[in-house]
Amino acid sequence: xxxxxxxxxxxxxxxxxxxxxxxxxxxxxxxxxxxxxxxxxxxxxxxxxxxxxxxxxxxxxxxxxxxxxxxxxxxxxxxxxxxxxxxxxxxxxxxxxxxxxxxxxxxxxxxxxxxxxxxxxxxxxxxxxxxxxxxxxxxxxxxxxxxxxxxxxxxxxxxxxxxxxxxxxxxxxxxxxxxxxxxxxxxxxxxxxxxxxxxxxxxxxxxxxxxxxxxxxxxxxxxxxxxxxxxxxxxx
Amino acid sequence: xxxxxxxxxxxxxxxxxxxxxxxxxxxxxxxxxxxxxxxxxxxxxxxxxxxxxxxxxxxxxxxxxxxxxxxxxxxxxxxxxxxxxxxxxxxxxxxxxxxxxxxxxxxxxxxxxxxxxxxxxxxxxxxxxxxxxxxxxxxxxxxxxxxxxxxxxxxxxxxxxxxxxxxxxxxxxxxxxxxxxxxxxxxxxxxxxxxxxxxxxxxxxxxxxxxxxxxxxxxxxxxxxxxxxxxxxxxxxxxxxxxxxxxxxxxxxxxxxxxxxxxxxxxxxxxxxxxxxxxxxxxxxxxxxxxxxxxxxxxxxxxxxxxxxxxxxxxxxxxxxxxxxxxxxxxxxxxxxxxxxxxxxxxxxxxxxxxxxxxxxxxxxxxxxxxxxxxxxxxxxxxxxxxxxxxxxxxxxxxxxxxxxxxxxxxxxxxxxxxxxxxxxxxxxxxxxxxxxxxxxxxxxxxxxxxxxxxxxxxxxxxxxxxxxxxxxxxxxxxxx
Numbered sequence: 001x002x003x004x005x006x007x008x009x010x011x012x013x014x015x016x017x018x019x020x021x022x023x024x025x026x027x028x029x030x031x032x033x034x035x036x037x038x039x040x041x042x043x044x045x046x047x048x049x050x051x052x053x054x055x056x057x058x059x060x061x062x063x064x065x066x067x068x069x070x071x072x073x074x075x076x077x078x079x080x081x082x083x084x085x086x087x088x089x090x091x092x093x094x095x096x097x098x099x100x101x102x103x104x105x106x107x108x109x110x111x112x113x114x115x116x117x118x119x120x121x122x123x124x125x126x127x128x129x130x131x132x133x134x135x136x137x138x139x140x141x142x143x144x145x146x147x148x149x150x151x152x153x154x155x156x157x158x159x160x161x162x163x164x165x166x167x168x169x170x171x172x173x174x175x176x177x178x179x180x181x182x183x184x185x186x187x188x189x190x191x192x193x194x195x196x197x198x199x200x201x202x203x204x205x206x207x208x209x210x211x212x213x214x215x216x217x218x219x220x221x222x223x224x225x226x227x228x229x230x231x232x233x234x235x236x
Numbered sequence: 237x238x239x240x241x242x243x244x245x246x247x248x249x250x251x252x253x254x255x256x257x258x259x260x261x262x263x264x265x266x267x268x269x270x271x272x273x274x275x276x277x278x279x280x281x282x283x284x285x286x287x288x289x290x291x292x293x294x295x296x297x298x299x300x301x302x303x304x305x306x307x308x309x310x311x312x313x314x315x316x317x318x319x320x321x322x323x324x325x326x327x328x329x330x331x332x333x334x335x336x337x338x339x340x341x342x343x344x345x346x347x348x349x350x351x352x353x354x355x356x357x358x359x360x361x362x363x364x365x366x367x368x369x370x371x372x373x374x375x376x377x378x379x380x381x382x383x384x385x386x387x388x389x390x391x392x393x394x395x396x397x398x399x400x401x402x403x404x405x406x407x408x409x410x411x412x413x414x415x416x417x418x419x420x421x422x423x424x425x426x427x428x429x430x431x432x433x434x435x436x437x438x439x440x441x442x443x444x445x446x447x448x449x450x451x452x453x454x455x456x457x458x459x460x461x462x463x464x465x466x467x468x469x470x471x472x473x474x475x476x477x478x479x480x481x482x483x484x485x486x487x488x489x490x491x492x493x494x495x496x497x498x499x500x501x502x503x504x505x506x507x508x509x510x511x512x513x514x515x516x517x518x519x520x521x522x523x524x525x526x527x528x529x530x531x532x533x534x535x536x537x538x539x540x541x542x543x544x545x546x547x548x549x550x551x552x553x554x555x556x557x558x559x560x561x562x563x564x565x566x567x568x569x570x571x572x573x574x575x576x577x578x579x580x581x582x583x584x585x586x587x588x589x590x591x592x593x594x595x596x597x598x599x600x601x602x603x604x605x606x607x608x609x610x611x612x613x614x615x616x617x618x619x620x621x622x623x624x625x626x627x628x629x630x631x632x633x634x635x636x637x638x639x640x641x642x643x644x645x646x647x648x649x650x651x652x653x654x655x656x657x658x659x660x661x662x663x664x665x666x667x668x669x670x671x672x673x674x675x676x677x678x679x680x681x682x683x684x685x686x687x688x689x690x691x692x693x694x695x696x697x698x699x700x701x702x703x704x705x706x707x708x709x710x711x712x713x714x715x716x717x
Contacts, residue, residue, distance in 0.1 A: 002334070009322060014302055016535065020534050020536075020537035021537050023538045023539075024537060027540050148502045155518070155520075159518065159519055162519045165458065183487055183491070183502070184484070187483060190508075198514055198518075199509055201461065203504065203505060204501075204502045207504060208456050209420060209456060209457050210498075211374035211390060212373070212400055213396060214265055219420075221427065222457065
């Protein structure tokens with residue numbers, strides 16, 4: 001029944017589209033303003049090789065411009081130290097940071113286990129019903145965009161969808177080598193995957209709103225604090 | 237300002253003009269967004285090229301909409317999305333109510349979607365006994381106050397923080413405060429429980445990518461991510477015109493939309509959703525349903541001028557730039573889509589009978605066309621619709637107040653402009669008699685005038701005709717040389 005009515009509506013809509021387009025053919029021929037489709041290749045710049053250090057600096061500058069925190073480190077043990085400092089600092093604030101959730105990347109779990117802080121609860125990729133009970137979510141970011149200070153979260157690579165969203169604090173670890181210059185480069189990379197990932201999220205700073213008298217308020221529904229630890233991996 | 241309709245636009249506008257608090261809020265908002273948009277556009281060296289490319293892509297999509305829709309749907313279906321087709325708003329609402337009933341849903345969270353405002357989905361869901369909560373902060377405020385949005389991007393632009401604080405005290409029981417951060421955190425805390433309890437999340441769609449079947453949604457607050465990630469079922473409502481051909485095209489639209497809307501280089505979040513999750517244990521909903529809404533859109537394809545309306549990406553830049561919107565705000569338009577783009581979309585969606593004042597709610601200054609990121613020629617559309625009203629619509633519309641007189645006046649004007657002797661004669665007669673109405677070197681409000689002439693002079697001052705016409709001067713100068 002519903003199947004048939006859905007098919008009927010679909011047919012009716014397509015018929016209406018084709019009918020309308022056919023009716024406008026004559027008029028379209030006279031329409032001088034009609035533009036013609038641009039080729040996608042024309043505006044997708046090829047991956048220009050940038051100097052990693054300058055990309056990292058640009059990323060940091062743009063992330064801080066949208067109220068995110070950026071810590072640049074050089075080795076894996078620096079990452080552990082940075083995590084310690086962030087969590088320790090937060091534990092002195094109303095955000096408490098005693099209940100910590102991480103994505104299901106085994107490396108993240110190993111790193112966080114090395115962090116020497118007092119924690120009440122620790123969980124790997126909690127479910128939708130559990131995730132509300134955490135103060136901090138720690139994930140990887142699969143890429144970064146320097147010119148906007150943006151993180152690319154690809155949930156096919158690790159379970160980061162809820163951990164990066166629901167806790168009031170999100171800490172992301174980003175490898176310097178996966179920072180690209182432009183949005184276009186990041187999109188091109190995402191498109192190259194054999195199959196586009198089911199859920200990709202671009203994150204630029206903490207959650208914000210200006211819905212009340214245009215006054216900026218940070219932290220509405222998403223994280224109130226965003227920390228990005230950029231690892232230059234100099235030990236390798 | 238509740239329950240105003242487009243039919244009473246002239247009265248709505250007068251009421252809005254008398255509301256000094258509203259006008260103050262509008263002045264702040266529209267000038268701030270205008271400045272931010274300009275700065276953001278100037279931050280890119282190729283802004284004009286981007287606009288041209290975006291429009292070219294939209295034109296290509298609209299001219300082959302059937303093919304691109306088929307591609308988009310088959311790609312998304314292959315990834316697990318289910319599609320539902322709605323010829324009009326009522327059909328869309330019925331589909332969503334049925335999906336909710338089949339899943340025994342009692343509570344729904346919703347993120348901002350102009351398309352569901354267009355179909356009045358919330359009314360339908362509530363009538364079906366399903367609780368629906370708006371989660372965008374501005375929309376949430378509007379829902380608590382039982383009002384409608386007055387701006388596409390900032391729905392509660394017309395409300396002061398004091399009004400919002402009173403509303404929260406009354407509805408949510410918080411102590412009185414005028415601290416915006418506190419109001420925001422109150423909404424966050426209240427809505428968290430709703431998100432946790434919701435069975436279904438309903439969102440809109442900014443772009444649907446034909447080559448991959450991906451749905452793209454932009455936001456700043458995070459409520460769209462929550463709406464589309466937490467509940468077991470996600471329903472996305474999408475206008476059939478929202479398709480773009482290639483994933484790479486998003487580069488252009490993601491540059492244009494945030495900059496035009498709020499002056500941001502990127503909004504805080506962009507969600508790219510391609511079908512459903514791959515493993516049962518992954519985060520995210522089990523089902524993705526996409527409701528494709530026509531509701532008068534396919535009709536607009538039938539003429540190159542009206543087809544432009546479908547290129548709109550709902551950024552709101554034309555609202556902020558419009559001298560009419562700046563004075564009266566969104567409610568006066570009496571429909572979901574206000575401002576210049578509303579003045580052209582609403583009559584096409586709802587029919588000219590009930591909306592015939594809207595195409596006249598413009599001075600045709602062209603500011604909207606200047607700022608439009610997809611170069612929609614809104615003044616041309618307004619003129620096209622005015623033409624439809626005077627030439628093609630039903631006798632009832634044609635003979636409405638003022639239209640007969642208008643047609644007569646333009647007939648006389650045409651007669652005169654086509655005949656030099658008639659033009660000269662009328663100028664001479666005018667020069668002879670204007671002394672009766674000129675005061676202090678101008679023609680101000682003339683009390684003895686009645687009808688349209690009185691309306692004309694009560695609103696503006698006119699310069700009197702020069703004692704010597706250009707033609708006379710030309711003739712005498714020629715004589716000298």
